[in-house]
Amino acid sequence: MPGRGDIAISLVDVHKLFDRAASPAVTDLSIEIATGEIVALVGPSGCGKTTTLKMINRLVEPTSGTIEVLGRDQRAVPAHELRRDIGYVIQQIGLFPHRTVRRNIGVVPELLGWDRRRIDARCEELAELVGLDVDLLDRYPAALSGGQQQRAGVARALAADPPILLMDEPYSAVDPVVRGRLQDDLLRLQDVVRKTIVIVTHDVDEAVKLADRVAIMNVGGVLEQYSTPDELLSEPANDFVAAFLGRERGLRRLALRTVADIEPIEGPAVAPTASTREALDAMVRFGTPWVAVVDGDHLLGWVGRSEIESTRAPFGELRPQPFMSRVAPTTPLREALDVIVNARSRMAVVLESTGSGPERYLGMITIDEVAGGLES
Amino acid sequence: MIADERRGLIWWGWVGDHLDDIWQRTVEHVQLTVIALVLGCMISFTLALIAVNARWTYRPITRVASILYTIPSVALFVFLIPFTGLGMVTAQIALVSYTILILVGNTVAGLDAVPEAVKEAADGMGYTRWRRLVAVELPIAAPTIVAGVRIAAVTVIGLVTLATLVGNGGYGALINDGLKRNFPTPIVVGASLSILLALLVDAGLALVLWWVTPWRRHRAGTP
Numbered sequence: 001m002p003g004r005g006d007i008a009i010s011l012v013d014v015h016k017l018f019d020r021a022a023s024p025a026v027t028d029l030s031i032e033i034a035t036g037e038i039v040a041l042v043g044p045s046g047c048g049k050t051t052t053l054k055m056i057n058r059l060v061e062p063t064s065g066t067i068e069v070l071g072r073d074q075r076a077v078p079a080h081e082l083r084r085d086i087g088y089v090i091q092q093i094g095l096f097p098h099r100t101v102r103r104n105i106g107v108v109p110e111l112l113g114w115d116r117r118r119i120d121a122r123c124e125e126l127a128e129l130v131g132l133d134v135d136l137l138d139r140y141p142a143a144l145s146g147g148q149q150q151r152a153g154v155a156r157a158l159a160a161d162p163p164i165l166l167m168d169e170p171y172s173a174v175d176p177v178v179r180g181r182l183q184d185d186l187l188r189l190q191d192v193v194r195k196t197i198v199i200v201t202h203d204v205d206e207a208v209k210l211a212d213r214v215a216i217m218n219v220g221g222v223l224e225q226y227s228t229p230d231e232l233l234s235e236p237a238n239d240f241v242a243a244f245l246g247r248e249r250g251l252r253r254l255a256l257r258t259v260a261d262i263e264p265i266e267g268p269a270v271a272p273t274a275s276t277r278e279a280l281d282a283m284v285r286f287g288t289p290w291v292a293v294v295d296g297d298h299l300l301g302w303v304g305r306s307e308i309e310s311t312r313a314p315f316g317e318l319r320p321q322p323f324m325s326r327v328a329p330t331t332p333l334r335e336a337l338d339v340i341v342n343a344r345s346r347m348a349v350v351l352e353s354t355g356s357g358p359e360r361y362l363g364m365i366t367i368d369e370v371a372g373g374l375e376s
Numbered sequence: 377m378i379a380d381e382r383r384g385l386i387w388w389g390w391v392g393d394h395l396d397d398i399w400q401r402t403v404e405h406v407q408l409t410v411i412a413l414v415l416g417c418m419i420s421f422t423l424a425l426i427a428v429n430a431r432w433t434y435r436p437i438t439r440v441a442s443i444l445y446t447i448p449s450v451a452l453f454v455f456l457i458p459f460t461g462l463g464m465v466t467a468q469i470a471l472v473s474y475t476i477l478i479l480v481g482n483t484v485a486g487l488d489a490v491p492e493a494v495k496e497a498a499d500g501m502g503y504t505r506w507r508r509l510v511a512v513e514l515p516i517a518a519p520t521i522v523a524g525v526r527i528a529a530v531t532v533i534g535l536v537t538l539a540t541l542v543g544n545g546g547y548g549a550l551i552n553d554g555l556k557r558n559f560p561t562p563i564v565v566g567a568s569l570s571i572l573l574a575l576l577v578d579a580g581l582a583l584v585l586w587w588v589t590p591w592r593r594h595r596a597g598t599p
Contacts, residue, residue, distance in 0.1 A: 084502035094497030
């Protein structure tokens with residue numbers, strides 16, 4: 001992450017009172033957005049989050065205050081020129097229905113006067129980057145699904161490689177499954193493009209998932225708290241923030257961490273060469289009616305006590321059952337917790353994918369380990 | 377007998393002898409129509425743009441246009457003669473007046489129907505106001521605007537026939553000639569050709585629209 005000194009967007013005492021409005025939409029807002037970060041503006045309706053976003057690219061002009069974009073007063077250049085350096089994605093997407101997807105994506109390069117061949121090459125590159133089938137480029141937007149249109153909208157915003165991307169509730173019009181996928185795509189994309197992204201959302205989970213920093217805004221455009229998602233969830237600045245974040249703050253913090261952040265335990269585990277005695281001892285030690293069979297760093301499965309007790313065969317000849325509750329080091333802790341509470345054993349095994357070979361066994365986790373993850 | 381042939385609905389011999397004359401009238405009719413339509417479009421598009429950008433002007437503009445539209449055409453021709461005399465100017469003022477209500481109405485409706493999101497996206501991408509109008513709003517509004525131009529064109533082609541009252545040519549001159557001499561053939565020729573011209577122009581404009589709006593043909597497929 002770049003240092004906080006490297007500021008891409010800076011709002012100083014920005015105030016917005018719309019014509020004929022009784023109270024201001026944004027009140028003396030000062031906020032700095034660091035280069036390469038994703039910042040989420042979150043709050044209830046009427047909190048001025050969209051107005052704030054639109055003031056950055058001058059779709060809305062502030063009543064007073066200054067906004068600097070990339071170290072320069074945004075009023076130094078004509079609004080339309082400023083906007084060509086700032087990608088813009090809106091909820092309704094707003095693709096031009098009379099242009100093919102290719103010519104939609106190429107809008108800003110065209111305004112900037114690129115030649116046709118360069119625009120074409122860029123469109124194909126972007127389609128790949130945002131996960132849009134290249135065959136769709138020569139269709140009209142009406143032929144695309146909601147998710148595909150959203151990807152095309154992001155590709156259009158990135159076309160001229162602007163350093164800044166503004167997104168106004170980009171995923172609220174698509175269904176939850178597609179939304180989750182698009183959010184994952186944005187994070188993957190951000191690893192590649194490293195833009196300064198400002199995203200407006202009313203969804204706390206989306207903000208926590210996507211943003212490096214979250215600005216919680218109150219009605220009238222009052223900034224209540226501006227901090228990392230983790231700080232926000234662990235130390236809400238006031239009652240408004242706490243109430244807005246809801247009752248599941250702990251669970252939401254778990255969503256920020258993965259299984260890799262916690263230390264798995266060894267658990268009741270023995271080698272396939274162990275004796276029946278050793279297997280039964282391991283069960284007693286951990287108070288479980290089963291034992292895991294581990295060969296080096298390869299998990300073979302589990303064997304139940306009743307099975308051991310009902311046969312005279314040596315332990316090594318018993319056939320282990322596969323574990324159903326499994327997590328990976330990349331699994332968010334919130335999901336891991338879900339796996340654990342749904343497992344009869346109240347445990348999950350941690351398996352790391354190794355690409356081609358069998359998965360590597362790292363240990364087991366219980367609710368205790370997951371809860372411990374919030375202490376770090 | 378010549379007299380019998382003259383009384384019939386159409387006497388092809390006369391038509392054959394007067395092809396030059398008929399062609400001349402056709403050229404005049406098309407000229408009057410094109411001039412009226414071009415002027416009407418220019419005035420109406422300007423008024424529509426004013427109305428779209430300054431909303432309060434929309435009602436006064438349409439009010440005046442609808443008064444002009446309501447005045448019977450013959451009355452308007454006669455009313456204008458003391459001011460503009462007999463001739464082209466009088467005819468054109470009347471013809472153009474009739475196109476304005478239709479063209480302004482359809483142009484404003486077409487521009488209004490451009491989705492807000494599309495306009496916001498265009499602004500956000502860095503279109504200037506003028507470029508957004510030309511490259512985004514007008515193409516999207518084209519079907520509604522062209523629908524207005526088709527109605528205006530057919531209306532004008534019909535009215536040009538009456539413009540002969542104020543001393544212009546066109547098919548109206550053929551009809552007038554037939555009426556004066558109690559000779560049906562020129563009347564039938566003039567009336568039929570003006571209907572044919574209206575149908576051709578209407579079909580031609582529909583074709584132009586089809587050609588300039590490829591996106592409406594490919595809702596679900598590739599172009």
